[in-house]
Amino acid sequence: MGGGHHHETFISKYVFSMDHKMIGKQFLITAIFMAVIGMGMSILFRLQLAWPKEGFAFLNFFLGDRWAPEGVLDPNMYLALVTIHGTIIVFFVLTGGLSGTFSNILIPYQLGARDMASGLLNMISYWLFFVSSVIMVYSCFIETGPASGGWTVYPPLSALEKAMPGSGLGMTLWLVSMTVFIASSLLGSLNYIVTVLNLRTKGMTMVRMPLTIWCFFITAILGVLSFPVLLSAALLLMFDRMLGTSFYLDSIYIGGEPLAQTGGSPILYEHLFWFLGHPEVYIILLPALGLTSEVISTNSRKPIFGYRAMILSILAIAFLSFIVWGHHMFLTGMSPFLGTVFTFTTLLIAIPSAVKVFNYLATLWKGNLRLTPAMLFGMGMVSLFISGGLTGLILGNSALDINIHDTYFVVAHFHIVMGAGAIFGMFAGVYHWFPRMYGRLMYSKLGYLHFWLTFIGVYGVFLPMHFVGLAGVPRRYYTNLEFEMFADVQFINPIITAFAIMAAIGQSAFIFNFFYSIFRGRKSSQNPWKSNTLEWTAPIERIHGNWEGPIPTVHRWPYDYSKPGYEDDYVSQIVPLKEGEHEGH
């Protein structure tokens, strides 16, 4: 691969680009678009939950008479919105969007590589992601509505067209979209793994890699090992739906007829799904933690505390994430002994997680904290990681799970830890690396406004939601008013919805800031955050190949901030060690 820049046409530069930086931006902008859709859906069903009997004229305007007669949301549409909201946020925003954006932009840059190992695969990965996004959005516009069986699409509900309207064509499109998405994710992940293993610049040993790269690397390995299992689950579900097989069906009486398809088990699907589904949580969370580590260390002007312990805890989390999937299935009637095993492995994850939290706190301690918007989002992420992780100790314990399984307590838990937590990591990443992407700065004041609205919104929404769950209210209920005991806590729902609307409006500060700053933002210097890592040694102009001359050589780990013996409070990785200087970790 040559070092210099070469001629590019509009198409090869902006559309079918093979440059990792452009592909990263494509992922990011697609993800922002999908996030707006996913968030918009959540507002629609939050309105229904807060004011169940009210009609909203604009709902009728958007959804028509079939799905919102007189402005009152239809129960099937409610479930459809919940389902597509979950699917979009989990897969398209926090998997495709998060890994796709930052692995692409940062892996070659921070490793000192000119591009990904395969630019072509990388390009195909993005365009498959794009196609699957289009299919998923398109499925919302068909007559019978999109998939509505929850984002986990458990059969038989998702397998039988007679069970609900969303299990018709909508479900088929969901499966097709996910199949394409998985192909995209696998191509991307393989590329990331190969790049990290082979294209590190001279001196960039594995233990000199920034924690971002460690996280992306492990995330990619998790993806490669677990997404194929989801693919097989999806294919078998397609067979059951279209070819009359019965992998997941047994003893079903629906539409007034006993089905001929017998001998399968819906629990098989649950096992296959959650074998992906749980690592998926860490596929989402690890990149966010990686970005947070980098942002916190840089802006604390301190080395990340316990670099090696951080790597070990990432590895431990990744390993454990493969043997805990059963905690989603404690109450499916599986062997109680198995429940015991999964409780044990699940709660073990708290140990490496605790190590990470304490290491973050130790990094902040006696730092010189530059509270940039990115830093605030990073600290917010730590807060959410703690809050959401702690409630995991309740849910992961099978005995306690009995009474709060599938209640709003669960919804609050995972939205805090892997929803908002990962989104905060992503925001930290966007604010921090925006100058690297576009050569300009985002407006800090709008950034602060965005952070505070979002941070207030997140706890405003999800803190009260824990109490709704502790009162026993199940998730995915169209309204809570049918049960007297749940109607008693209905007063909490408008509070939650109000915060959700506030946070959603707050995101416009980000979206405006993002797109406006691309064109009109203040020009950035080459290294605006005074950071050590290699991406800030590359020229600010975007060139294919990243560095004009030879690629940089690495002499030290990336966290030499405020190192004694240096005048500045940062020492770039390309600065050779002084005589007698020890590498500091």
Place this chain on the structure above:
Amino acid sequence: MEIILIILAVLLGGVAIFKILKARELVDGLKDEKSDPITDAEMRTNALGLIVYGFVLFALLVVQIVGWSKYMLPSSASVHGDDIDGLMNITMILILSVFFVTHTLLFWFGFKYYYRKGRKGFWYPHNNAMEMAWTVVPAIVLIMLISYGMSTWGSIMNPEDEADMHIEFVSEQFKWTTRFAGDDGKLGEASFALYGSNAVGVATKNALLKRLDESKAAIENIRQDSIKYEKLNEDGWNRSKNLDKSEESLKNYKANVVRLNRMLADYEKFPAKYDAGKDDKVINGNSIKLPKGKTIKFQFRSKDVIHSAYFPHFRAQMNAVPGMKTYFTFQPKETSEEFNLKAAEEGRVYLKRTLDEEGNVIAAVETPGSTGYILLCNKICGASHYNMKVYIEVVEEEEFNEWIADQKAFETL
């Protein structure tokens, strides 16, 4: 008129934002590219923001815990539930303390150590002793929590006591049907092959024979229908759709006939398990009674999709999965009346609602106590998932015996 005003307001707002941004850009243009992207004042303000936010967050959490506890579930109404409540309380205390400590540090550090010019961070890349400490201490605490949890779970899922009673819930879109074991104390064989007028598919010999006739009749009907569809002068799409449907139904019922014949053959070998269903009691309607102080083994089946039987007051939940039988055993320890009194003692309240003729709530008065036991569906199952309930009343044994004696046995239905 209003529309013109709104458009005007939006336009003026747009112009204002544009002007502000323009001014901002001019100011930025004066700044050196190398100058700091954020100002010291901004960092000071946000540091203050962090500490204020921390205080407000803590305050709100405390207010919610204190103010809303009266709406939370009362303590358990089942024997095993007391263990769950105990474990829950310990875990809650633990996580709340960790939450407060770590967040105090987080917000305090954010406030105390915000950026000042000319200062440097403290070079402190690692400390093995400290790292060891915060690995080992959580590990010990967790091991204790895990052992407590595992033993609780084990004793709940593998109860030592023999069950006094057997009750079955069969779920379907969107209701539950209850079956009590008859005088023999056993639930008879049941199968999805018999659903229809037979609500939970109890497979006694008579029921099998009746269903066999029904299925054969269904096959005959479907055949007649397909002949009719073929003759009908309809457009191709409708015609083939109808024929496809007939073909599928035919396949379903043919398989059902095979299934029923197999069960009838099985009956000849093992009549007892089928005969056990004769005296079972199938309850129509959505309210049942349970006796206090009896260990009840609940069995769950599903007709169509996965449902989940959730008894929040009894701390019990189990999925109902088509093709599987699942179980949960518990013992109600308080009658509904006693539970209500206990809830009131624990400071719990519910809203006593007065309805007008159309069923709208016209008044809701906070009343000490609880609205009573229920069973609900807790796994997404379709449009009316939110409304699948069974009212449960726990009564003294004698009262229960009277009630159950009034229910008709399956074979006499």
